[in-house]
Amino acid sequence: MSGEPDWQRPSPRLLTMRRLEVTSATAVLAVVGFVVLAFTQIVAAVIVAAGIVLAGVASLVFVTRRVRAWGYAEREDDLFVRRGVMFSRMSVIPYGRMQFIDVTAGPVERLFGLATVRMHTAAAASDARIPGLAADEAARVRDRLAELGEAQAAGL
Amino acid sequence: MSEDSGWQRLHPLSPVVRAGRGTIAIFVILVPTLLGGRGLGSSLPQLAVVGVIAVLGFVQWLVTRWRIEGDDLRIETGVLRRQSLRFPLSQVQAIDIVRPGLARMFRVAELRLRMGGSTASTARLAYLNEKEAEPLRAHLLALAHAGEHAVPPTEELAEEVLTTVPTRRLVASILISDVGIVAELVIAGLIVAAVLTPSAVVGLASGGAAWLFAVATALWRRFNQEYRLTVARAEDGLRLRSGLVALSAETIRPGRVQAVRMVEPLLWRRLGWCRLEVDLAGRQRRRGESGSTGRQLRALLPVGSRALAADLLEHLVPDAPQPTRRAPRRAVVKSPLRWRFLAWERSDRAVVTCTGRVRRVTVWVPLEKVQSFRRVEGPLQRRLRLATVHLDVAGRALHATLRDRDRAEGDEALADLVARARELRRAG
Numbered sequence: 001m002s003g004e005p006d007w008q009r010p011s012p013r014l015l016t017m018r019r020l021e022v023t024s025a026t027a028v029l030a031v032v033g034f035v036v037l038a039f040t041q042i043v044a045a046v047i048v049a050a051g052i053v054l055a056g057v058a059s060l061v062f063v064t065r066r067v068r069a070w071g072y073a074e075r076e077d078d079l080f081v082r083r084g085v086m087f088s089r090m091s092v093i094p095y096g097r098m099q100f101i102d103v104t105a106g107p108v109e110r111l112f113g114l115a116t117v118r119m120h121t122a123a124a125a126s127d128a129r130i131p132g133l134a135a136d137e138a139a140r141v142r143d144r145l146a147e148l149g150e151a152q153a154a155g156l
Numbered sequence: 157m158s159e160d161s162g163w164q165r166l167h168p169l170s171p172v173v174r175a176g177r178g179t180i181a182i183f184v185i186l187v188p189t190l191l192g193g194r195g196l197g198s199s200l201p202q203l204a205v206v207g208v209i210a211v212l213g214f215v216q217w218l219v220t221r222w223r224i225e226g227d228d229l230r231i232e233t234g235v236l237r238r239q240s241l242r243f244p245l246s247q248v249q250a251i252d253i254v255r256p257g258l259a260r261m262f263r264v265a266e267l268r269l270r271m272g273g274s275t276a277s278t279a280r281l282a283y284l285n286e287k288e289a290e291p292l293r294a295h296l297l298a299l300a301h302a303g304e305h306a307v308p309p310t311e312e313l314a315e316e317v318l319t320t321v322p323t324r325r326l327v328a329s330i331l332i333s334d335v336g337i338v339a340e341l342v343i344a345g346l347i348v349a350a351v352l353t354p355s356a357v358v359g360l361a362s363g364g365a366a367w368l369f370a371v372a373t374a375l376w377r378r379f380n381q382e383y384r385l386t387v388a389r390a391e392d393g394l395r396l397r398s399g400l401v402a403l404s405a406e407t408i409r410p411g412r413v414q415a416v417r418m419v420e421p422l423l424w425r426r427l428g429w430c431r432l433e434v435d436l437a438g439r440q441r442r443r444g445e446s447g448s449t450g451r452q453l454r455a456l457l458p459v460g461s462r463a464l465a466a467d468l469l470e471h472l473v474p475d476a477p478q479p480t481r482r483a484p485r486r487a488v489v490k491s492p493l494r495w496r497f498l499a500w501e502r503s504d505r506a507v508v509t510c511t512g513r514v515r516r517v518t519v520w521v522p523l524e525k526v527q528s529f530r531r532v533e534g535p536l537q538r539r540l541r542l543a544t545v546h547l548d549v550a551g552r553a554l555h556a557t558l559r560d561r562d563r564a565e566g567d568e569a570l571a572d573l574v575a576r577a578r579e580l581r582r583a584g
Contacts, residue, residue, distance in 0.1 A: 090530065092531075094577070
């Protein structure tokens, strides 16, 4: 690869969103676990709740690293997408191979004004998505990729 | 031969053939009742059901019609839910002629157009007159090649037979294939058990009956499908013909091959045999589909020598390299069984990778067909400074994997292959 590509990052709001998701899931689990056990064994309840909170903190660290690992780079002829900490993956998708591009935003993502861009090629195995782009940025990326794809489209 | 305009119907016997086993079952049930002399009165309910089915089949036939419209094949069907299907001929990957046993009896054939692209699906014309099917296929292929203004070929294209698989070798190869060996061992075990303790066998046999039946069906299907498989080369592509009871004929258009796989099971390697399979762009495997049907690839050579396979490969993937670059020694820690076979190589136009634990599997992928590249590095691989590079193609089951390469070599290969594939795309 000629030089290190110019990596772009998802929006910083993605990190906030993921952290919030983990925190609220941990909180709900801990409270439920505590309440269920508290009627019979108060000691077990405290231990379980503490364990859940500890696991939550650990996954907070993992989530932070995972989100930071996401990146994409638009190059002249292809798109690079990288992700993953434990299993680090990098995909190279030529613009000409993209069949369609879709932008999705779930309810939580919409709350944060984020969207996920997903690229599809004729091969089922090539999975490339960029999560946590700001909504207008996602639309820009989609339009740009579609345009480049149109210009370089190649047959099967 | 069809006109380029005007709707056509399928063969009037289509519903009978399509019902297939049902038709046979109806005859088996009805004939004894009628011959039994109890008169029509007692079998009236059965007759009514058969009548309804026959009428439904007839109506289905009546409302189904097809025609060629410029570059498209159009099929209209359905009574309540009317469907109008359009298949662009430029996206045809292959056209098959399939003739199940019953269809052969009535001299009809089914035409199957396998489509690629985003509309990936299969267009079926079931059934046509046997005599019509072959010219229609040639006509459709010509249209697919040249677009609207093609002149339908007036005569059969000349073809050169490349190979035919001898029946004895096919039987032998099935008997010593992985599944075959296991089935034989189980049967041998049952026989030994029967001699020693006859009482225990009944329980064993009834328990394993379903499994044995499934294996026997699978082996039979393979034999039936690959019986006397003949590969011939013609101007419109490679033609495959095979079958014992159900005949099938298909044409693989040049340049439509997404990947080729060579499989060498343990015992076959001793004999220098291998199996060559082709993957074309087509319908992706659906979630609900069972692994065996979705992943089944078309065998180009059910069994043959490596030299013959190399010969055929030449027609499918031009400039095919042989795997020579082996994985580094330390990869044995990550893939202890596979390490022995791990290798890859590239030429100007294709990539080959080799892997496998008991069976050796070699996959060729033309570089211009690669849809995307992926580089993956797992935790153990990072420790060992290894990386895996995947090359994804639009086929149904195959993709090339450069497994457990040295990290630097992997990065270099990725950059190199991406650049080369780009050049080929531009040129093509």
